[in-house]
Amino acid sequence: MAIIHVASNELEKYLNTDKVVLLNFSASWCGPCLRYGDILKQLDEELGDSVQIVKVDTDKYPKLAKGFNVMGIPNSRFYFNNQFEKPFVGVTSLETLKEKVLRVKAK
Template sequence: MDIAAVTTQSFDAEVLGSPRPVLVDFWAPWCGPCKALAPVLDQIAAEHADSLTVVKVDIDEHPEIAGRYQVMSIPTVILFVNGEPTATLSGAKPKAAILTALKPWL
């Protein structure tokens, strides 16, 4: 599954305005752990497509979004529910750890 990229221009509409929970992956092309996490997020996006939207933000191209949510290290994933940041995970976590954190919203 191809995870859609959101931009500064589309973030508010696609993430904050979404009626579904949205998991946002803050990453950068040069980040090794981000590359390791990508296939895990692809699996989660495919397996939970009916209840969860997964998107990504390149922090080099859109640093203002990372700054708004105080993303200090990457990879960081933040779950937004009803436009509010609800859960944050930093580092390349295994699939089971991510799903455990997301379980109340899946």
């Protein structure tokens, strides 16, 4: 599966899936976001059949970020079974993300 970069009016269609969705808010100028982007690519390569990664550029879509109360980036949250999990801010390791995907899917 590929990482999807969405516009604000496209988000809903990417949430309607049987996969765990990792919604990530970031910006191109953000150093930690760039590092985290590499980790998200690895996650997609390893678990692409189980997780859909959806990225939102906070500079292009500030209203969408504001609607999700994004105060710092990178900011991520999982979505599964019509429910968002608690957001987490900062860079998270690949192993931790894999564990979180499995935990969310098990609910």
